[in-house]
Amino acid sequence: MGTIIIDEREFEVDGDGFLQDPHIWDKEVAQLLASHDGTGELNDVHWKVINFIREYWLENDMAPMVRALCQAAGIRLREVYELFPMGPAKGACKIAGLPKPDGCV
Amino acid sequence: MTISDERKRQGLDLLSEKMTGKLRTHLNSCVHCGLCGESCHYYLTYGEDKYLPGHKVDLIAGIYRRYHTLMGRVAPSWIGAHDLDDERIDEMIDVIYGGCAMCGRCTLHCSVGVDISFLVRTARSMLAAMDLVPASLQSTVDAAVTTGNNMGIPQKDLVDTLLWLEEDLHMEPGFEHAEIPLNRKGVNVLYTLNPREPKFFPMSISAMAMVFHAADESWTLSTDYYDVTNYAYYSGDDGIAAELVQRLFNEAGKLEAKTLVLAECGHGPRAIRWEGPRWIQTPYPFRALTVVELMAEYIRQGRITLDPAKNRETMTLHDPCNLARDGGVIEEPRFILKHAAANFIEMTPNRENNYCCGGGGGQLAMGEFAERRLRVAELKADQIRRTGAKIVVTPCHNCIDQLMEVNKEYQLGVKIKTMAEVVADALVLR
Numbered sequence: 199m200g201t202i203i204i205d206e207r208e209f210e211v212d213g214d215g216f217l218q219d220p221h222i223w224d225k226e227v228a229q230l231l232a233s234h235d236g237t238g239e240l241n242d243v244h245w246k247v248i249n250f251i252r253e254y255w256l257e258n259d260m261a262p263m264v265r266a267l268c269q270a271a272g273i274r275l276r277e278v279y280e281l282f283p284m285g286p287a288k289g290a291c292k293i294a295g296l297p298k299p300d301g302c303v
Numbered sequence: 304m305t306i307s308d309e310r311k312r313q314g315l316d317l318l319s320e321k322m323t324g325k326l327r328t329h330l331n332s333c334v335h336c337g338l339c340g341e342s343c344h345y346y347l348t349y350g351e352d353k354y355l356p357g358h359k360v361d362l363i364a365g366i367y368r369r370y371h372t373l374m375g376r377v378a379p380s381w382i383g384a385h386d387l388d389d390e391r392i393d394e395m396i397d398v399i400y401g402g403c404a405m406c407g408r409c410t411l412h413c414s415v416g417v418d419i420s421f422l423v424r425t426a427r428s429m430l431a432a433m434d435l436v437p438a439s440l441q442s443t444v445d446a447a448v449t450t451g452n453n454m455g456i457p458q459k460d461l462v463d464t465l466l467w468l469e470e471d472l473h474m475e476p477g478f479e480h481a482e483i484p485l486n487r488k489g490v491n492v493l494y495t496l497n498p499r500e501p502k503f504f505p506m507s508i509s510a511m512a513m514v515f516h517a518a519d520e521s522w523t524l525s526t527d528y529y530d531v532t533n534y535a536y537y538s539g540d541d542g543i544a545a546e547l548v549q550r551l552f553n554e555a556g557k558l559e560a561k562t563l564v565l566a567e568c569g570h571g572p573r574a575i576r577w578e579g580p581r582w583i584q585t586p587y588p589f590r591a592l593t594v595v596e597l598m599a600e601y602i603r604q605g606r607i608t609l610d611p612a613k614n615r616e617t618m619t620l621h622d623p624c625n626l627a628r629d630g631g632v633i634e635e636p637r638f639i640l641k642h643a644a645a646n647f648i649e650m651t652p653n654r655e656n657n658y659c660c661g662g663g664g665g666q667l668a669m670g671e672f673a674e675r676r677l678r679v680a681e682l683k684a685d686q687i688r689r690t691g692a693k694i695v696v697t698p699c700h701n702c703i704d705q706l707m708e709v710n711k712e713y714q715l716g717v718k719i720k721t722m723a724e725v726v727a728d729a730l731v732l733r
Binding site: 200212213214215216235236260261263264265266269275283284285286287288298299300301302303 | 442455456464468532668671673708
């Protein structure tokens with residue numbers, strides 16, 4: 199669908215900027231995607247959320263509910279939107295390298 | 304792309320099936336005045352003829368003339384008749400799906416009253432019959448059909464989220480006994496959700512639970528069928544659209560609800576309330592209305608009290624096309640904001656003349672055309688910027704998601720909120 203270049207690395211992405219191939223994802227890619235979308239430097243709490251999303255997706259082939267990731271990362275709902283300005287879907291799930299979820303996102 | 308003759312035949316058969324007096328009239332009425340161009344956010348952005356609403360009409364009208372008129376059969380080029388060939392199909396996918404939000408602004412402004420969005424949807428129905436719905440849109444439709452909601456949320460995950468929200472609600476002063484009732488029979492209100500709420504943005508569910516609590520409403524959510532969206536309205540597939548409406552209809556019957564209340568959404572209420580009874584060929588024995596109208600009713604009847612001073616930041620309203628222009632829910636959100644916000648500013652144009660946010664017509668779901676979706680939203684970004692507002696409120700989750708992206712893309716620095724959140728923030732408990 200398209201490519202984006204972040205720090206001289208080129209990524210194939212869909213129209214919404216989600217990785218075309220979720221399997222090329224690694225921690226470095228996550229940080230690059232986070233810098234690209236304005237989330238910035240990823241801290242420990244970011245990583246708790248991202249790792250949970252990633253593992254959940256690998257196991258269940260879908261993004262987790264925001265409830266599950268709040269509980270897994272030990273954060274309040276409000277904090278998710280502060281941590282990821284683009285929200286849990288176009289922010290956190292994108293940075294975790296998932297394909298775009300269906301629906302109004 | 305190459306489409307087999309058999310699939311083309313399926314598209315043409317669909318057009319024949321749909322050939323009513325109404326369709327024929329609208330297909331024959333465009334006078335090519337071109338005034339529709341200025342109504343269309345695609346044409347205003349790109350200035351290319353292919354985005355002219357009148358051109359979109361021609362795409363399907365040409366096919367109609369070719370296969371449904373005598374002149375079209377004997378001398379097609381004289382009357383602008385056109386074969387349904389591969390090239391025409393590519394063109395249709397490009398602008399009928401990828402270059403139109405079915406926002407209806409051109410329909411409102413058409414000098415002769417052609418219902419252009421009706422023709423665009425008919426063209427989408429032809430493409431759907433040929434199996435040519437863009438993959439991302441089709442996958443959202445498929446999720447709704449196979450799982451009962453457009454995000455494929457398992458029932459257990461939904462229930463866990465709703466219980467968690469209820470628990471959280473009890474920590475709010477004054478809401479210690481507020482409930483999020485599940486599958487309760489014989490209530491007044493069966494409320495619906497956009498699956499995006501429980502999945503990613505549940506604040507609006509809590510907000511509505513607070514409003515229901517304050518209004519002392521008897522209400523429930525269903526954990527079987529609750530999805531207010533109907534993406535088959537956008538894909539053009541009437542069979543699936545009807546199936547999705549039928550499920551909600553059955554659910555309201557099963558729970559013996561008196562009122563079906565449609566969550567903050569544009570196309571959902573359009574599909575369920577206005578198209579639904581025709582699709583399922585059954586009038587509703589219950590009342591169906593949008594949550595925006597319901598909240599306005601609560602205020603009017605004194606069932607909830609709001610203090611506008613609790614929302615002091617400047618606020619503007621984005622009218623969702625399907626709700627305002629096409630659904631007539633125009634003054635209710637303003638009435639609510641008059642009571643719920645201290646500094647409300649209209650964007651211009653507004654009400655039935657408002658511009659689409661860019662995410663309508665299934666555009667938000669169609670990653671294939673995402674670049675256009677953000678580019679055509681510049682009009683909306685400018686509208687918002689000119690108000691100077693700090694908050695944009697809109698009663699549609701699809702608009703909200705698009706506006707969140709627009710906010711980032713055009714660096715507007717605003718907050719985007721649902722109507723329920725604004726009302727919940729202004730509640731005064733007695």
